[in-house]
Amino acid sequence: xxxxxxxxxxxxxxxxxxxxxxxxxxxxxxxxxxxxxxxxxxxxxxxxxxxxxxxxxxxxxxxxxxxxxxxxxxxxxxxxxxxxxxxxxxxxxxxxxxxxxxxxxxxxxxxxxxxxxxxxxxxxxxxxxxxxxxxxxxxxxxxxxxxxxxxxxxxxxxxxxxxxxxxxxxxxxxxxxxxxxxxxxxxxxxxxxxxxxxxxxxxxxxxxxxxxxxxxxxxxxxxxxxxxxxxxxxxxxxxxxxxxxxxxxxxxxxxxxxxxxxxxxxxxxxxxxxxxxxxxxxxxxxxxxxxxxxxxxxxxxxxxxxxxxxxxxxxxxxxxxxxxxxxxxx
Ligand SMILES: [Zn+2]
Ligand SMILES: [Zn+2]
Numbered sequence: 001x002x003x004x005x006x007x008x009x010x011x012x013x014x015x016x017x018x019x020x021x022x023x024x025x026x027x028x029x030x031x032x033x034x035x036x037x038x039x040x041x042x043x044x045x046x047x048x049x050x051x052x053x054x055x056x057x058x059x060x061x062x063x064x065x066x067x068x069x070x071x072x073x074x075x076x077x078x079x080x081x082x083x084x085x086x087x088x089x090x091x092x093x094x095x096x097x098x099x100x101x102x103x104x105x106x107x108x109x110x111x112x113x114x115x116x117x118x119x120x121x122x123x124x125x126x127x128x129x130x131x132x133x134x135x136x137x138x139x140x141x142x143x144x145x146x147x148x149x150x151x152x153x154x155x156x157x158x159x160x161x162x163x164x165x166x167x168x169x170x171x172x173x174x175x176x177x178x179x180x181x182x183x184x185x186x187x188x189x190x191x192x193x194x195x196x197x198x199x200x201x202x203x204x205x206x207x208x209x210x211x212x213x214x215x216x217x218x219x220x221x222x223x224x225x226x227x228x229x230x231x232x233x234x235x236x237x238x239x240x241x242x243x244x245x246x247x248x249x250x251x252x253x254x255x256x257x258x259x260x261x262x263x264x265x266x267x268x269x270x271x272x273x274x275x276x277x278x279x280x281x282x283x284x285x286x287x288x289x290x291x292x293x294x295x296x297x298x299x300x301x302x303x304x305x306x307x308x309x310x311x312x313x314x315x316x317x318x319x320x321x322x323x324x325x326x327x328x329x330x
Contacts, residue, residue: 005223008198010175011182014223015313022315024324027227027299028268036111036160044074045161047108057102058131060124067121068128069105076101077167084141084170100136100145100168104128107162113151113269114162115260122253125164126244129276132166134242137281142168144176144280147241152271154298180279183288195290199233208322211258215251218259220322226300227316228267228325230259232293239289242281256293258330263297266328271298 002017044052053071060068078099087094106125107117114122129147136145149164150157157163186194202208202219210230211218218232232255234248244252263270278291306312 007221007223007225008186009179009182009195009221011178012223012225013311014225015311016223016317017313017315018317020315021317021320022227024228024266024316024320027270027297027316028266029270029299038109038111040110040161043110043159043161045069045103045105045159045163046110053103053105058128060128062108065108067108068124070128070132071103071105073101073103073165078169080139095170098141098170100139100142100166102132102136102166104132104164104166105161106164110161112162113260113264114149114256115264117257119250119253119257122257123249126249126252126256129164129166130242130244130249133276133278134281136166136168137242139168141170143172144169145278146173147276149272149274151273152298154271155273176277176279179277180286180288183290187287193237193287193290195233195292196237199235199290207319210262210322210325211255213251213254215248216255218255220318220325222318224314224316224318224321225312226296226302226314228263228270228297228299228321229314230295230297230325232256232259232295234291237287237290239279239283239286239291240281241276241278241291243284252293259295259325261330262325262328265330266324267297267299272296273298 002015002019004013004015006013039046043049047065054074057070059066078097078101080100082096082098084098085096133145133147136142145166145168147164147166183194199217203217208220208222209217210220216232216234218230221229221231263272272295274293274295276293279286279289300315
């Protein structure tokens with residue numbers, strides 16, 4: 001029988017469709033991935049084409065060249081050039097398209113992937129995320145900052161050169177507000193952090209854990225939204241990604257590499273998105289939130305039911321997905 005599971009952190013009900021569930025290996029996508037070259041002269045992110053991106057914000061140098069570059073997005077969704085202005089016209093509420101939208105070019109190599117990068121290079125990428133995250137929060141008028149990666153066309157990217165994005169918005173998204181409100185309600189009732197409690201439950205249950213090290217736990221949540229939906233949680237309670245320590249950076253780099261390599265090998269290089277969910281650095285000491293990374297492989301499509309209800313149907317069983325990932329040796 002199918003069952004509905006409640007994700008306590010997001011308050012989303014998920015239908016775990018056991019009747020329709022596939023075995024983990026059935027989610028392998030054998031697709032005709034184009035064999036990408038190491039270098040593409042028409043790619044604006046490849047070395048030698050630096051003049052094709054807007055003025056560089058920062059770089060991690062490597063010899064005469066670079067390892068990581070950060071630039072404004074040429075096709076920015078939100079722009080710092082725009083003055084933040086609020087217009088309320090009757091019941092129509094409008095804010096000008098003010099904000100920040102940056103691109104983090106993760107590697108000079110066109111066909112590199114995070115799964116294939118050395119752990120030290122992934123650690124440098126995480127440090128770059130932190131530096132830009134902090135800097136964008138310093139900008140007046142920015143309410144929220146989201147770091148994310150779209151990998152593959154199925155995850156919404158058109159430019160295949162490895163890159164992440166970071167957007168600062170002039171409003172706080174509803175999803176973030178909901179999670180904080182839930183955290184606050186839980187704290188009122190118990191005096192503790194909802195996410196620390198969920199993490200401790202996951203650790204003591206053990207069935208959905210993929211990787212557990214000194215500072216982080218990677219697991220498939222009890223009410224995973226979609227097949228192989230995965231969370232990486234820091235064990236140390238803190239509301240903001242900004243607080244990550246050097247030791248934690250290295251451990252997180254190891255988790256990211258390991259889980260993405262397990263996806264790459266076990267599921268045949270699926271498209272995926274990942275998002276760093278975090279509070280504002282000013283809220284570092286808050287008990288109402290706990291930063292984490294959410295990774296969603298794009299193995300199935302959402303359809304009318306999800307659009308119409310905001311509830312997801314997951315055609316995999318989280319315990320089986322986690323077991324499959326644990327057994328995928330990398
Ligand atoms: Zn390229
Ligand atoms: Zn916590």
